Amino acid sequence: MPYFAVRHLVEKIDATIGGNDLHVVVDCGRAVADAAIDLFAEALAQKPPPELALAELPSVAPQIIRGTSYHVRRVGRGYGLLELVEHGAEGPSLTGCVTTLGFIERTLTYFGAQDVEVNLAGCRALGDEKCLFGITWLSEPRPVRDRRDD
Numbered sequence: 332m333p334y335f336a337v338r339h340l341v342e343k344i345d346a347t348i349g350g351n352d353l354h355v356v357v358d359c360g361r362a363v364a365d366a367a368i369d370l371f372a373e374a375l376a377q378k379p380p381p382e383l384a385l386a387e388l389p390s391v392a393p394q395i396i397r398g399t400s401y402h403v404r405r406v407g408r409g410y411g412l413l414e415l416v417e418h419g420a421e422g423p424s425l426t427g428c429v430t431t432l433g434f435i436e437r438t439l440t441y442f443g444a445q446d447v448e449v450n451l452a453g454c455r456a457l458g459d460e461k462c463l464f465g466i467t468w469l470s471e472p473r474p475v476r477d478r479r480d481d
Contacts, residue, residue: 334398335419338426345426353429360433367395368441381444381468385411388438399427404463409470412452415462423455428462435466444468 341359349355368375370391374384389401398418405412413435417427432449439447447468453459 334396334417334427335421337396338421338424338430341430342426353425356426356429357433357436360430360435361437362433363395363430364434364437364441367391367438370394371438371441375441379442380408380470381439381442382406382408382411384439384442384444385413385435385466388413388435409468411464411466413464413466415464417455417462423462425454425456428454428456428464431462431464435464439466439468443470445470 341356344359345351345353345355371384371387374387385406386403389403392399392401400416400418402414402416403411404414415428415431417423428451432451435449436447445468448466450465451463452465453461453463455462
């Protein structure tokens with residue numbers, strides 16, 4: 332589905348059944364992640380940490396909605412910085428950024444991230460140079476191998 336059509340649909344949903352306050356837009360982003368979970372099936376089976384899921388978003392996003400791309404700017408244990416690029420003549424939108432907040436949050440929870448926080452650190456529609464998302468989460472602690480077992 333073309334990006335501009337999805338964007339306008341989400342805006343209409345928010346204006347009609349939401350309070351036109353973007354809360355429904357975040358939920359639409361979560362719904363996109365729910366619908367796209369099959370694209371992550373192979374990765375989920377390997378039970379990677381959330382960091383790897385975040386690193387894979389740029390390769391999966393074009394399969395979900397045409398007209399967008401993601402670029403990982405930074406990723407580490409429990410944090411990341413992701414850039415959204417909206418392509419097309421309509422230019423950047425706050426709707427695209429807010430939808431992405433929900434999409435990232437839900438996707439990372441599928442990979443075991445807890446207490447996920449996705450913050451809009453920049454939005455071109457609001458005059459910033461880039462659409463950036465600062466992301467933090469907690470991961471379930473992984474067992475530490477005792478060197479005495481070697």
